[in-house]
Amino acid sequence: MTDDSGISKELIAQLIAGQIDDDNATRLQRLPRKDKDRFFKYIEVLQQRAPWPEQILLRLGDKLFVVRNARNERVVKCECGKEFGDYRQNWKLACRIRTRRTLPEMLEVYDPAPACPEPGWQEIREFFCPDCATQHAVEVVAPGYPVVFEMLPDLDKFYRDYLDRPLPDEAPTWYADHTEVVTRTWASLVH
Amino acid sequence: MAVANDLGMVPAPAQTTPTGPTLRALFAERDRLTRDTGHYCGVTELTLRDADPIKYERFYNKLHAAVLAARESARFVAASPGSREMGECLWGITTPEGDTLAVSLGFLSHTAIFPVAVRYMANNDYDVNDGIEDGDVYAVSDGKTGGVPHPGDFYSFVPICVEGEIAGWAVGINHLMENGAPVAGSWATFSVDTFMDGLVCPPMRTGRKLKQESWWKAIWERRTRASTMNILDDKMRLAGCAMIHHATHRLIDEFGLQYYKRAIREVIEESRRMIVDNMRALMVPGLYNGCAFRLVKYAGLQNVWSHANKNTLIHIRASVEPNENGLLLDTEGSSRWGYHSYNATPGGVDCAVFLGMINSFAHNTKVTAGIELAVQRHYAYGSIYNPDYEFTSNANLWAQTVSVNSIGFNAVSRAAFARGYLEEAFTVDGNWGAFQGAGTTADGSSYGFTNFEWLGGTGRGAWCYKDGEPLVWAAWSQIATIGDAEEFESCVPPLFYLGRKLLPGYFGYGKYRGGPGNSAVHWCVQPGKHIALTRPNGGLSCTASVGLGMSGAYPGPGSFMISARGTNLPELIAEGETPRDARELLEQIDAGRLTVKNLEIWKTDCPELALKDHDLFVDAAGSSGGWGDPLDRDPALVIKDLNDGMAPRYAFVSRMHGVVAAQDASGVWQLDTAATTAKRAELKRQRLAESIPAEAWWQAERTKVVNKDMVPEVHEMYAQSLSFAKFDGEFRRFWQVPADFAFARE
Numbered sequence: 001m002t003d004d005s006g007i008s009k010e011l012i013a014q015l016i017a018g019q020i021d022d023d024n025a026t027r028l029q030r031l032p033r034k035d036k037d038r039f040f041k042y043i044e045v046l047q048q049r050a051p052w053p054e055q056i057l058l059r060l061g062d063k064l065f066v067v068r069n070a071r072n073e074r075v076v077k078c079e080c081g082k083e084f085g086d087y088r089q090n091w092k093l094a095c096r097i098r099t100r101r102t103l104p105e106m107l108e109v110y111d112p113a114p115a116c117p118e119p120g121w122q123e124i125r126e127f128f129c130p131d132c133a134t135q136h137a138v139e140v141v142a143p144g145y146p147v148v149f150e151m152l153p154d155l156d157k158f159y160r161d162y163l164d165r166p167l168p169d170e171a172p173t174w175y176a177d178h179t180e181v182v183t184r185t186w187a188s189l190v191h
Numbered sequence: 192m193a194v195a196n197d198l199g200m201v202p203a204p205a206q207t208t209p210t211g212p213t214l215r216a217l218f219a220e221r222d223r224l225t226r227d228t229g230h231y232c233g234v235t236e237l238t239l240r241d242a243d244p245i246k247y248e249r250f251y252n253k254l255h256a257a258v259l260a261a262r263e264s265a266r267f268v269a270a271s272p273g274s275r276e277m278g279e280c281l282w283g284i285t286t287p288e289g290d291t292l293a294v295s296l297g298f299l300s301h302t303a304i305f306p307v308a309v310r311y312m313a314n315n316d317y318d319v320n321d322g323i324e325d326g327d328v329y330a331v332s333d334g335k336t337g338g339v340p341h342p343g344d345f346y347s348f349v350p351i352c353v354e355g356e357i358a359g360w361a362v363g364i365n366h367l368m369e370n371g372a373p374v375a376g377s378w379a380t381f382s383v384d385t386f387m388d389g390l391v392c393p394p395m396r397t398g399r400k401l402k403q404e405s406w407w408k409a410i411w412e413r414r415t416r417a418s419t420m421n422i423l424d425d426k427m428r429l430a431g432c433a434m435i436h437h438a439t440h441r442l443i444d445e446f447g448l449q450y451y452k453r454a455i456r457e458v459i460e461e462s463r464r465m466i467v468d469n470m471r472a473l474m475v476p477g478l479y480n481g482c483a484f485r486l487v488k489y490a491g492l493q494n495v496w497s498h499a500n501k502n503t504l505i506h507i508r509a510s511v512e513p514n515e516n517g518l519l520l521d522t523e524g525s526s527r528w529g530y531h532s533y534n535a536t537p538g539g540v541d542c543a544v545f546l547g548m549i550n551s552f553a554h555n556t557k558v559t560a561g562i563e564l565a566v567q568r569h570y571a572y573g574s575i576y577n578p579d580y581e582f583t584s585n586a587n588l589w590a591q592t593v594s595v596n597s598i599g600f601n602a603v604s605r606a607a608f609a610r611g612y613l614e615e616a617f618t619v620d621g622n623w624g625a626f627q628g629a630g631t632t633a634d635g636s637s638y639g640f641t642n643f644e645w646l647g648g649t650g651r652g653a654w655c656y657k658d659g660e661p662l663v664w665a666a667w668s669q670i671a672t673i674g675d676a677e678e679f680e681s682c683v684p685p686l687f688y689l690g691r692k693l694l695p696g697y698f699g700y701g702k703y704r705g706g707p708g709n710s711a712v713h714w715c716v717q718p719g720k721h722i723a724l725t726r727p728n729g730g731l732s733c734t735a736s737v738g739l740g741m742s743g744a745y746p747g748p749g750s751f752m753i754s755a756r757g758t759n760l761p762e763l764i765a766e767g768e769t770p771r772d773a774r775e776l777l778e779q780i781d782a783g784r785l786t787v788k789n790l791e792i793w794k795t796d797c798p799e800l801a802l803k804d805h806d807l808f809v810d811a812a813g814s815s816g817g818w819g820d821p822l823d824r825d826p827a828l829v830i831k832d833l834n835d836g837m838a839p840r841y842a843f844v845s846r847m848h849g850v851v852a853a854q855d856a857s858g859v860w861q862l863d864t865a866a867t868t869a870k871r872a873e874l875k876r877q878r879l880a881e882s883i884p885a886e887a888w889w890q891a892e893r894t895k896v897v898n899k900d901m902v903p904e905v906h907e908m909y910a911q912s913l914s915f916a917k918f919d920g921e922f923r924r925f926w927q928v929p930a931d932f933a934f935a936r937e
Binding site for chain 1: 471472473475476477478479480481482484486504506555602605608609610611612613614615655656657694696697700702703732733734735738739740742743744745746748749751753773774777792794811814818819820821822823825840843846847875876878879881882883884885886888889890892893895896901902904905908909921922924925926927
């Protein structure tokens, strides 16, 4: 930690790597107001760690980002480089999915046995990157449940109103859920 | 009643019937000004604060000190362990309309109900028809009229009247040990409607001049099973209210009524602004979605009330969307209300929602009703959170509303993670447990009880940078403590602890694991004429705590319990080795050492379980979820868990984390680094081999959906949730079902 007004990138890197010590983590938690410039330092650190050059716009998961790609599109991208498509479409629909439906299958991930969800009432869905097989998400839901779009960010509002740095391609039409574009395409193949 | 304390004796209040504006008029003005200006009560400028900030803060600190002192003194009047030793109580001071100005330590989100109860009194002209006088005492435990989450939470309201006006209310709350329902305890798990919820009080005057009426004691004695504790708790609440009442009168004497009346509005507006500012500082705008499920297994257990004799899979759905005035939490798409004990009222679910919101956004400001203005809520009419039936049971709403809090709180975690405030990002669970019941000793003495222990402290979910911790988490209170075993043993004469400990391996797995849950073994000894218990739970293990894991981790498992009736325990005692937790119990049974005539494992609510000599009741609760892909876990942490006993099954964690290890001659686990690297690569290949592309998955699942290939309870769940337009639209857009597709409702 540098001083009261600034948090160093080294400390942010320690947080990301899970190497921060408890004293520093506690000090960060006890800041009366969060350091406003954290986001851009965070992005800088993440950008340095990323094995690709695309600009990170937001971090969605440990290894999942919204980036601006070479075609100037805002897409979800895995740390391994795999692109999952337009960030307004639920990225889970670009994953491979393993579903655990039976008790033996569930017992591989819940312990002890009485702690296991009940087959029939629930199923466990694991969402993998098709390239590197990272497990990006887990859902424990009722069978037939629509895949949950966990977080659709309003990037333009965030960068303009929260960070005071508008995105160059901002437009009022960006913030919308486009997941149906995917499911409608798939449905057209059914019919 | 006169209360001796460090403030001196509280004088009996004068009989002063208010002659100022009616409560109804006060509410109308408050609502109009707030609506028209967007600022609480039209306070656009903090004039008192800006003119003399020292005086303003001194004023507030005296209010705050009054409620803090009330808790720290009054809880030692009480007998019940839940209030004295744990976080299950709270005191507050409010505006005339019930808007919170300050609260003590304790279960802070209960401030949400204060204005609900006062508004009911206003709308029903309590002050006009009956008169509300300084030092009156009102009892409140009804969800519909008082906003109370469940009647096990009991409230005392004391009006503070000055110069003919209601200046505010002192409020005290605690969780009763027993509230007189057909199902003994404080969460009547098998209630069908409010008439089975026990002692349910709409706002009603039970005392005057800071003293309860004589008949009120008889109510506790005749309508509850733990009257001694309940009467003492009642005195506790009132003693605290009397202290606040006295302190507020002195405060008004010192600062003047006009200053007081302006300052209380500024205090709330100031905190509202701070909360909105905090939301902007911590959140990323957008839409956050979450879900959870809670099973109600009544089929076969409600034969007397046939309309309730069915299973229900409760769907808990919520979204969070920040906006200019704070954020909107919307539960549309959640299940409809039902003939079970798990319904909420808007005030009740507010109590859950505000847990995370206060913790996240009011940490650096005054905890007031400002949170209620900054967090807009939409509870669809007819849903489990806003029933269109006035007599729903609310006896055990926390068993599912806690998931609403978890969903909202996890949205804050996701936002903090995205913004880089990783020190604030962790997995939120609310997997509490408890047990309750009643008994009669050999000499004919009857008693009712609740054991709150696994409500007092649970595992905290994993952080995005380290493992979660055991026992430190209680989203409903700042004071995480499981209480003293001896206290609970004293409340339930025949039950003794054979074990009380963390349950190894009982958490959601991930790169970082959740804090482990807890387990206890209760041993029944000489139960006298009768003892029987049930167990409410904040989620049972047939469903996970929440529906979504964080960043590739598994959600925390729910709670469960085991009844082992007809045992050979005396033989084990003679051998000196008895089970200390659920896992050890099952292992000893599997090994043939512990024999059980009637072994039942409960992943759903158990019906009343009667216990005899040497029967065992074993529970497990308080687990929490992980964070991140389990294959990214530092192998050294896996080895540490193996050596610490936190990972009791090597084969399980080896497969979960892709770690290969072996025990050396001393029994210490040692990592095989090369084999670990190879195993992780193999497990990743396996993931790809055992999974299918989302499109193929969608096509296959859609066929099942269209054919309604699901158990009846899931079918009924969709029928209920699709009766609300928001989820109906999402479901149809996702599965692209024909326009005439529908789930028939029962």
